[in-house]
Amino acid sequence: MDTPLAHVSGTLLSFFNAQALISGYELGIFEAARDGAEAREICATCALPESSGQQLLIALATMGFLSRTQAGFALPADLRPYLLRDGAAYMGGLARHAAKFLYPLWGQAAAGIRENRNQREKVFNDPRKWFEMLYSDPADVADFHAFLSVLADPFVESFTRDFDFTPYRSFLDIGSGRAALPRAVLAANPRLDAAVCDLPEAATHMRKELAQAGMDGRIAVYEGDVITGNLPEISADLVHMGWMLHDYSAETQATILSNLFAALPPKATFIASETPLDDDLSGPAFVALLSINMLVSCDGGIESTTGQYLERFRAAGFVNVRAASLAGPRVLLIGEKP
Numbered sequence: 437m438d439t440p441l442a443h444v445s446g447t448l449l450s451f452f453n454a455q456a457l458i459s460g461y462e463l464g465i466f467e468a469a470r471d472g473a474e475a476r477e478i479c480a481t482c483a484l485p486e487s488s489g490q491q492l493l494i495a496l497a498t499m500g501f502l503s504r505t506q507a508g509f510a511l512p513a514d515l516r517p518y519l520l521r522d523g524a525a526y527m528g529g530l531a532r533h534a535a536k537f538l539y540p541l542w543g544q545a546a547a548g549i550r551e552n553r554n555q556r557e558k559v560f561n562d563p564r565k566w567f568e569m570l571y572s573d574p575a576d577v578a579d580f581h582a583f584l585s586v587l588a589d590p591f592v593e594s595f596t597r598d599f600d601f602t603p604y605r606s607f608l609d610i611g612s613g614r615a616a617l618p619r620a621v622l623a624a625n626p627r628l629d630a631a632v633c634d635l636p637e638a639a640t641h642m643r644k645e646l647a648q649a650g651m652d653g654r655i656a657v658y659e660g661d662v663i664t665g666n667l668p669e670i671s672a673d674l675v676h677m678g679w680m681l682h683d684y685s686a687e688t689q690a691t692i693l694s695n696l697f698a699a700l701p702p703k704a705t706f707i708a709s710e711t712p713l714d715d716d717l718s719g720p721a722f723v724a725l726l727s728i729n730m731l732v733s734c735d736g737g738i739e740s741t742t743g744q745y746l747e748r749f750r751a752a753g754f755v756n757v758r759a760a761s762l763a764g765p766r767v768l769l770i771g772e773k774p
């Protein structure tokens with residue numbers, strides 16, 4: 437257990453850790469240390485002065501992101517998938533996203549809380565909506581969906597394993613990012629039809645990813661907007677939308693849910709997967725902080741309790757409204773259209 441002083445000072449300075457790791461990604465340290473190398477070689481590969489380069493290497497090693505070898509530094513085996521560009525769970529996209537968007541926005545966290553609004557206009561001088569701004573550069577779209585799909589991995593695994601897909605014939609994932617979920621659902625249930633629907637820039641990125649994976653004929657990609665209600669005709673009997681309600685205010689969530697209710701065919705099941713706050717608002721700590729992240733970055737974004745989500749489902753017209761827990765952080769919020 438930390439002393440009170442360590443708790444306060446450690447929290448105030450916790451950005452040291454994050455910024456050192458971001459620097460490691462940005463400067464190419466992990467690629468340079470991929471096969472193990474002396475400090476001098478790593479600094480030369482990364483075009484860094486030996487003195488400051490070594491300061492970073494020492495710091496990353498004390499944090500466990502590099503291991504010490506007799507000759508110098510190497511990568512810890514269990515972190516290679518996260519640290520290397522060709523790793524299966526590479527998180528360099530989150531490093532870039534955090535450096536470009538989240539750090540500047542969190543720099544105005546107190547103002548965001550005082551004003552109860554996002555800080556994008558102040559920080560980036562950009563009046564557009566969050567997804568319009570984020571999606572204006574295809575590299576940012578790729579980063580965003582790459583790290584989100586890694587973060588979603590445990591959810592995708594437990595949803596695919598533990599949810600009973602047998603009553604359904606057709607699955608639609610709205611706001612699907614990289615289509616990781618429908619790919620996994622199809623792999624486990626090959627008799628299902630699968631489709632995705634997302635904003636145009638995300639749909640363009642998804643088509644590229646599906647083509648690269650040889651899945652472009654298997655998953656139909658539609659463009660649509662759940663806020664304007666400009667949606668393709670939906671025939672799926674199972675519709676999922678993951679980690680999107682929390683991007684928006686309670687009022688916009690109500691609009692999204694009633695647009696979806698109107699667009700779904702009768703008897704369809706709708707599931708939103710979210711990371712709710714505990715009913716007594718006592719945690720989880722990460723979700724409580726994520727709520728501030730949504731406030732400063734998104735358009736009214738906020739985390740809610742399971743009870744609040746389910747009440748919004750009922751208000752939109754869904755029946756048989758219920759929550760189901762999965763292994764991992766997400767809860768399934770389920771409703772049916774009569």
Ligand SMILES: C[S@@+](CC[C@H](N)C(=O)[O-])C[C@H]1O[C@@H](n2cnc3c(N)ncnc32)[C@H](O)[C@@H]1O
Pocket residue numbers: 567584585588610611612613633634635638660661662663664677678679680683
């Ligand atoms: C935070 S990401 C979640 C990605 C993924 N579903 C997951 O569970 O990790 C939110 C997704 O919702 C999409 N989205 C946001 N606003 C939308 C809207 N108005 N209409 C359709 N999709 C939207 C984004 O493009 C993105 O793919």
